Amino acid sequence: MKNNNENQEQKGVTGWIDKRLPIFTFMNHNLRDYPTPKNLNYFWNFGSLAGITLVIMIITGILLAMQYTANTDLAFESVERIMRDVNNGWLLRYIHMNGASMFFIIVFIHIFRGLYYGSYKYPREILWMLGVVILLLMMATAFMGYVLPWGQMSFWGATVITNLFSAFPIIGDYIVTFLWGGFSVDNPTLSRFFVLHYLLPFAIVGVVALHLVALHQFGSNNPTGVDVKSENDTIPFHPYYTVKDYFGLGVFLIVFAGLVFFAPNFLGHPDNYIPANPLQTPAHIVPEWYFLPFYAILRAVPDKLLGVLLMFAAVLVLFFLPWLDKHKVRSANFRPFYKQFYWLFAIDCIILGWVGAMPAEGIYVLIARIATAYYFSFFLIIMPLLSKFEKVSDHLPSSISSAVLSKKFDNSTKESYVK
Amino acid sequence: MDKIDSKNKKTVSSVDEDKRDFLFVTTAGLAIAGGGVTLWSMIDTMNPSKDVLALASTEVDLSPIEEGQSLTVMWRGKPIFIRHRTNEEIDDASGTDVTNLIHKATDESRVKNPKWLVVVGVCTHLGCVPLGQKIGDSKGDFNGWFCPCHGSHYDTSGRIRKGPAPLNLEVPPYEFVSDDIIRIG
Ligand code: HEM
Numbered sequence: 115m116k117n118n119n120e121n122q123e124q125k126g127v128t129g130w131i132d133k134r135l136p137i138f139t140f141m142n143h144n145l146r147d148y149p150t151p152k153n154l155n156y157f158w159n160f161g162s163l164a165g166i167t168l169v170i171m172i173i174t175g176i177l178l179a180m181q182y183t184a185n186t187d188l189a190f191e192s193v194e195r196i197m198r199d200v201n202n203g204w205l206l207r208y209i210h211m212n213g214a215s216m217f218f219i220i221v222f223i224h225i226f227r228g229l230y231y232g233s234y235k236y237p238r239e240i241l242w243m244l245g246v247v248i249l250l251l252m253m254a255t256a257f258m259g260y261v262l263p264w265g266q267m268s269f270w271g272a273t274v275i276t277n278l279f280s281a282f283p284i285i286g287d288y289i290v291t292f293l294w295g296g297f298s299v300d301n302p303t304l305s306r307f308f309v310l311h312y313l314l315p316f317a318i319v320g321v322v323a324l325h326l327v328a329l330h331q332f333g334s335n336n337p338t339g340v341d342v343k344s345e346n347d348t349i350p351f352h353p354y355y356t357v358k359d360y361f362g363l364g365v366f367l368i369v370f371a372g373l374v375f376f377a378p379n380f381l382g383h384p385d386n387y388i389p390a391n392p393l394q395t396p397a398h399i400v401p402e403w404y405f406l407p408f409y410a411i412l413r414a415v416p417d418k419l420l421g422v423l424l425m426f427a428a429v430l431v432l433f434f435l436p437w438l439d440k441h442k443v444r445s446a447n448f449r450p451f452y453k454q455f456y457w458l459f460a461i462d463c464i465i466l467g468w469v470g471a472m473p474a475e476g477i478y479v480l481i482a483r484i485a486t487a488y489y490f491s492f493f494l495i496i497m498p499l500l501s502k503f504e505k506v507s508d509h510l511p512s513s514i515s516s517a518v519l520s521k522k523f524d525n526s527t528k529e530s531y532v533k
Numbered sequence: 534m535d536k537i538d539s540k541n542k543k544t545v546s547s548v549d550e551d552k553r554d555f556l557f558v559t560t561a562g563l564a565i566a567g568g569g570v571t572l573w574s575m576i577d578t579m580n581p582s583k584d585v586l587a588l589a590s591t592e593v594d595l596s597p598i599e600e601g602q603s604l605t606v607m608w609r610g611k612p613i614f615i616r617h618r619t620n621e622e623i624d625d626a627s628g629t630d631v632t633n634l635i636h637k638a639t640d641e642s643r644v645k646n647p648k649w650l651v652v653v654g655v656c657t658h659l660g661c662v663p664l665g666q667k668i669g670d671s672k673g674d675f676n677g678w679f680c681p682c683h684g685s686h687y688d689t690s691g692r693i694r695k696g697p698a699p700l701n702l703e704v705p706p707y708e709f710v711s712d713d714i715i716r717i718g
């Protein structure tokens with residue numbers, strides 16, 4: 115079964131091309147025969163969903179760029195023209211707008227999946243770090259995209275976020291002037307943001323390709339976190355996981371379409387339908403929902419520079435995860451203590467997101483501080499300590515197959531026929 | 534592969550092939566239909582938008598144009614040639630033997646009022662704007678228009694008489710709103 119695709123020469127045009135450019139062999143290896151752990155659950159759908167969403171964003175983005183004008187006098191009008199005059203322009207824009215939110219939901223779930231099942235550990239450290247690079251690029255892309263419609267939130271969001279860099283002593287102001295290309299957020303800022311917003315998604319495509327190369331080096335992790343030991347632990351990607359991914363895609367598209375058609379502005383902010391006015395700041399400026407946890411960390415700290423540094427650190431700390439958590443067992447299913455702290459951490463992130471949307475005063479500041487403290491303690495204190503002291507659960511299976519067969523593994527005990 | 538088959542032998546043999554085919558065809562059919570509609574609606578955004586289509590008609594007041602003069606107006610981003618023809622030019626155009634023309638059309642069929650010729654000023658060869666509107670322009674061998682790009686000659690009815698262009702200058706849809714005003718489009 116293994117080598118017939120490798121050695122057998124295919125006939126016809128496909129075969130002729132494949133001999134010279136082994137693209138079909140390549141696809142066969144990575145999308146068809148590709149041996150995949152047989153126990154993957156639905157959390158393993160989110161990688162392919164993220165890839166599909168990236169493609170949707172690029173296609174709708176290119177079509178939007180054909181209608182959009184990156185000039186402070188015309189940008190807002192051109193987006194309104196997309197909404198009113200361009201054929202299905204409303205649909206195009208709502209897909210792109212809500213697609214950004216869906217992209218972040220998917221990627222956040224994808225990351226939390228990795229965090230739960232220890233997918234960042236040996237030998238997948240680089241795979242994980244490339245993922246963090248993708249997250250950073252996505253954040254930059256989404257931030258600059260939000261500036262393009264040139265509404266009030268676009269303008270003031272851009273002003274506040276670029277001003278973060280002014281926190282750095284001495285060079286801060288120079289950095290900010292450099293980012294703006296002037297002395298305030300203005301036309302030069304808008305045109306460079308548009309160019310970068312167009313460029314970065316293609317950089318993401320490049321990093322995603324590397325991410326996949328790294329993935330296919332050792333293959334997927336799995337809910338037991340135990341390495342694949344033999345062929346008995348795997349099934350071919352096609353048809354088993356193509357079908358599973360396809361089903362997940364259907365569910366995802368229903369949610370996505372529900373948002374686009376029934377609540378397209380639910381996740382947005384109404385102030386962004388007011389044209390940018392450099393003379394008047396809206397009463398309450400909030401970033402897009404996916405930045406809220408980080409925004410909360412920024413505001414939790416009374417010191418400007420420290421707040422900015424902590425906010426950046428909140429993302430950058432993810433790079434060091436493989437060395438902060440050195441526990442030999444990957445999956446939280448077999449680490450009773452880690453599991454508890456993990457769920458606490460997930461709740462903590464939601465709390466941070468919630469206080470990020472609240473005004474920075476009174477009780478909210480206190481909550482934000484406690485949540486920020488836990489955020490960093492989880493990575494910097496709890497993880498290293500657990501690596502040292504947490505005992506391995508005796509339920510840890512010796513292989514994927516034995517886990518599936520012995521039904522100790524909680525994923526399979528859920529299915530009623532097992533009992 | 535055999536490992537799966539051997540393990541799932543029972544399920545494999547009890548597969549309902551018809552049900553599978555049905556599921557496969559309905560799933561694929563729906564995916565293709567849904568994908569097609571979505572793809573089309575996205576591609577359709579590149580078609581002329583409503584604000585572009587709204588520019589589709591233009592009114593022109595003919596009264597300032599003296600006999601023998603021409604006027605160029607814009608319609609859908611293209612030049613429209615309006616010529617107030619002299620009697621001589623009208624006779625020339627209607628007297629031509631249609632059977633010898635490259636693109637056969639009578640002058641009558643190309644005008645609403647013989648005094649006024651209204652044509653799209655775009656050469657039917659490769660889209661240049663022919664000369665002949667301004668005083669001093671070369672009007673070509675047939676006293677109409679001359680396209681300098683590859684040498685097409687049009688007559689006083691805007692018909693192609695000589696050169697590489699295959700068709701007569703197009704007559705845009707228009708109507709007389711009153712004696713002196715036309716609406717193009
Ligand atoms: C990583 C993928 C991408 C993300 C996360 C993203 C995110 C965003 C966001 C959040 C907005 C603001 C939506 C609004 O409120 O109107 C936006 C707008 C925009 N994006 Fe993207 N985008 C991506 C890819 C692209 C690409 C590849 C292009 C073009 C080639 C593009 C072109 C545009 C344009 C022209 C706008 C302004 C029109 C509008 O506001 O609807 N985007 N993007």
Ligand code: FES
Pocket residue numbers: 656657658659660661680681682683684685696697698
């Ligand atoms: S374009 Fe007019 S002759 Fe070629």
